[in-house]
Amino acid sequence: MATESDGIFDEFKEHSISEFFRKNRHMLGYSGKLRSMTTIIHELITNSLDACEEAEILPDIDITIKKLGSDHYHISVEDNGPGIPPEFVPKVFGKMLAGSKMHRLVQSRGQQGIGAAGVLLFAQITTGKPLRITTSTGDGKIHTLDIKMSVEKNEGDVVNHEIRDGVWRGIKVEGEFKEITYSRREQGPFEYLRRISLSTPHAKIVLTDPEETITFDRTVEIIPDRPEEMKPHPYGLTPDELLYTSRRTEFTKISSMLTGELSRMTSKRLKELQDYMLRDKLLENYRGSTFWDIVVNCYLNVNINQYVGKDGKYNKYVDKNEISDIEEIINTLPDSLPDLKIHYLKYIIMDYLIGKLDEETIKEIKKHFKKKPENFIEFAEKNYLNASLMDEFKKKSRDITKSPSEFVNTLIDMAMVSNEEKDRFKNEIKNVMKMNPSKMDWKNAELIVRVIQDMDFMAPSTIGLRPIGDENIKKSLSTLNPEFATTLTRKPKTYKGGVPFAVEVGLAYGGDAGKMGDTGRKMEIMRFSNHVPLLFDTSGCGLTSGVKSVNWRRYGLRSEEDVPLTVFVNLISTHIPYTSAGKQAIACSAEENEEIFNEIRQALMICARGMEKHISKIRKEKEEEQKRKYVMKYAVIFAEGLASITGKPKEDIEERIIELLR
Numbered sequence: 231m232a233t234e235s236d237g238i239f240d241e242f243k244e245h246s247i248s249e250f251f252r253k254n255r256h257m258l259g260y261s262g263k264l265r266s267m268t269t270i271i272h273e274l275i276t277n278s279l280d281a282c283e284e285a286e287i288l289p290d291i292d293i294t295i296k297k298l299g300s301d302h303y304h305i306s307v308e309d310n311g312p313g314i315p316p317e318f319v320p321k322v323f324g325k326m327l328a329g330s331k332m333h334r335l336v337q338s339r340g341q342q343g344i345g346a347a348g349v350l351l352f353a354q355i356t357t358g359k360p361l362r363i364t365t366s367t368g369d370g371k372i373h374t375l376d377i378k379m380s381v382e383k384n385e386g387d388v389v390n391h392e393i394r395d396g397v398w399r400g401i402k403v404e405g406e407f408k409e410i411t412y413s414r415r416e417q418g419p420f421e422y423l424r425r426i427s428l429s430t431p432h433a434k435i436v437l438t439d440p441e442e443t444i445t446f447d448r449t450v451e452i453i454p455d456r457p458e459e460m461k462p463h464p465y466g467l468t469p470d471e472l473l474y475t476s477r478r479t480e481f482t483k484i485s486s487m488l489t490g491e492l493s494r495m496t497s498k499r500l501k502e503l504q505d506y507m508l509r510d511k512l513l514e515n516y517r518g519s520t521f522w523d524i525v526v527n528c529y530l531n532v533n534i535n536q537y538v539g540k541d542g543k544y545n546k547y548v549d550k551n552e553i554s555d556i557e558e559i560i561n562t563l564p565d566s567l568p569d570l571k572i573h574y575l576k577y578i579i580m581d582y583l584i585g586k587l588d589e590e591t592i593k594e595i596k597k598h599f600k601k602k603p604e605n606f607i608e609f610a611e612k613n614y615l616n617a618s619l620m621d622e623f624k625k626k627s628r629d630i631t632k633s634p635s636e637f638v639n640t641l642i643d644m645a646m647v648s649n650e651e652k653d654r655f656k657n658e659i660k661n662v663m664k665m666n667p668s669k670m671d672w673k674n675a676e677l678i679v680r681v682i683q684d685m686d687f688m689a690p691s692t693i694g695l696r697p698i699g700d701e702n703i704k705k706s707l708s709t710l711n712p713e714f715a716t717t718l719t720r721k722p723k724t725y726k727g728g729v730p731f732a733v734e735v736g737l738a739y740g741g742d743a744g745k746m747g748d749t750g751r752k753m754e755i756m757r758f759s760n761h762v763p764l765l766f767d768t769s770g771c772g773l774t775s776g777v778k779s780v781n782w783r784r785y786g787l788r789s790e791e792d793v794p795l796t797v798f799v800n801l802i803s804t805h806i807p808y809t810s811a812g813k814q815a816i817a818c819s820a821e822e823n824e825e826i827f828n829e830i831r832q833a834l835m836i837c838a839r840g841m842e843k844h845i846s847k848i849r850k851e852k853e854e855e856q857k858r859k860y861v862m863k864y865a866v867i868f869a870e871g872l873a874s875i876t877g878k879p880k881e882d883i884e885e886r887i888i889e890l891l892r
């Protein structure tokens with residue numbers, strides 16, 4: 231019998247990631263002729279800078295752009311980095327989602343493993359030609375490989391491979407591209423390289439464009455320390471990530487995987503983690519029953535369900551006669567229990583009931599319990615619990631007994647949990663910890679992640695982050711010849727539980743700062759992420775919304791339109807939350823990522839205060855100058871008058887008046 235799905239599924243096919251991007255090249259930034267040109271340069275130069283940074287080499291990068299036809303160019307980018315071993319070249323340039331950076335928590339310009347292969351794909355789909363890669367790791371052999379991409383397989387094919395002897399180290403990528411154009415306009419390679427040289431002052435970049443050779447020389451001779459790799463912080467962990475790690479780790483036990491793969495997870499913390507797991511497993515065991523039921527059935531052994539509705543909430547008023555019931559219940563508490571724990575239990579009973587009692591009754595209760603510790607009634611009045619559900623109890627018990635082992639002991643003391651039960655759960659947890667990580671299941675991953683949230687960990691390490699630094703940003707901004715410049719590098723913080731980031735900002739006011747607009751110079755926002763300039767998708771970027779959220783008028787600017795101001799913002803992180811694979815906008819607006827957004831605002835507002843002082847000082851000086859000029863005009867007339875009255879020389883009087891005014 232024919233079904234509706236017949237026919238539809240005849241067309242069902244699987245596609246490779248390369249096929250996807252062949253059809254959706256705009257997602258990688260290949261849309262529009264100028265943008266495509268800038269994207270090629272961006273992908274290749276950021277790879278060169280990353281490689282040099284990692285190998286601690288001062289980067290020397292040569293870029294040549296030759297025009298072959300109206301939208302047809304030959305581009306070559308050569309670096310003096312560590313080079314790529316020839317066997318990796320087809321993978322780097324012919325395979326998407328392959329690289330050395332995606333799985334590491336290290337601050338780098340690249341993070342996806344798509345860029346280089348994207349360049350090859352673009353050359354191939356616009357000219358049909360391979361990309362030529364010359365590489366040497368400095369071992370005396372220079373390899374030249376022509377690579378094409380087998381799109382269906384997402385693999386690189388070596389079309390030609392030549393080897394010669396020679397002393398050289400680095401990578402040269404050459405290729406022909408169509409559907410691109412070159413211009414020195416704002417979003418072109420020239421401006422991109424100008425900005426990258428501002429944010430990477432230790433790099434020397436030589437651009438030979440169709441007109442001339444321009445050198446963006448290094449302003450700093452020191453190689454910055456290489457960013458350090460950081461392990462993920464427990465707070466940022468999700469069950470899915472934990473499972474993912476457990477399938478890839480080289481550790482053979484879950485316990486050693488946790489201490490080995492996570493930061494701040496010491497063996498002491500690991501022990502604590504197991505205590506928390508025990509607590510949660512015990513509580514989990516009682517899930518579904520109300521606290522009241524547990525208290526009544528397991529501990530007090532008095533049926534008091536009459537006070538509790540099906541939803542676990544108290545459902546009727548307690549009358550005066552029932553007060554004696556409460557007293558009776560409390561009197562049934564075994565004497566053997568430590569005082570503190572008896573009181574704790576009483577609080578909860580009281581909390582529960584008092585929530586529904588009127589003034590009169592409360593007075594009555596107070597009278598009944600007046601022999602008890604003073605803080606008892608006070609506590610019950612202040613903190614009454616309306617809900618007696620298990621979760622509420624859990625929350626409260628966590629607050630009261632911070633330590634999970636203390637809590638478990640309380641449950642045992644209260645006879646709510648037996649020692650055998652505790653040992654059974656404890657063994658279960660021990661076995662989980664001893665298990666091979668490949669055996670970890672979703673349930674255990676979820677339990678571990680949940681209890682981690684209740685634990686105290688030191689904040690994630692941020693030592694691996696490498697800012698551009700105040701001095702370097704100032705040096706860069708000085709190329710704009712501003713009247714005033716200020717910079718600020720904020721202390722590193724973390725977002726989404728554990729990803730380290732830091733914000734750096736700079737303001738340059740006056741001189742060549744700002745960019746030409748219709749009404750003169752206007753505010754210019756220079757966005758950077760991990761030192762890489764972002765030239766496109768300005769309005770969709772959280773860095774822009776951070777800058778725009780500042781009320782600049784409050785800081786002495788008359789408007790944003792007619793001001794010579796350049797705002798420099800660099801976000802550094804081990805993982806930049808880009809909005810797309812094209813990596814030109816960051817998801818860090820107020821709604822998307824409050825932590826980053828607030829840091830940008832804070833940093834800008836601090837810098838803006840300095841700028842405001844400068845602007846008001848300049849304004850004041852101008853006003854005074856104006857006043858002085860005005861008074862001087864009258865000083866001449868005044869001197870003339872005085873000279874005719876006193877008979878003294880006019881010049882002498884004039885001189886004295888000017889002196890006086892000064």
Ligand SMILES: Nc1ncnc2c1ncn2[C@@H]1O[C@H](COP(=O)(O)OP(=O)(O)OP(=O)(O)O)[C@@H](O)[C@H]1O
Binds near residue numbers: 273281328329
């Ligand atoms: N010039 C180079 N020198 C040395 N290694 C390089 C160079 N270019 C690329 N690589 C290596 O090739 C890998 C893949 O590069 P690719 O540009 O595809 O991705 P990525 O830089 O890791 O991330 P993204 O896609 O975000 O740019 C890099 O991770 C790096 O290991």
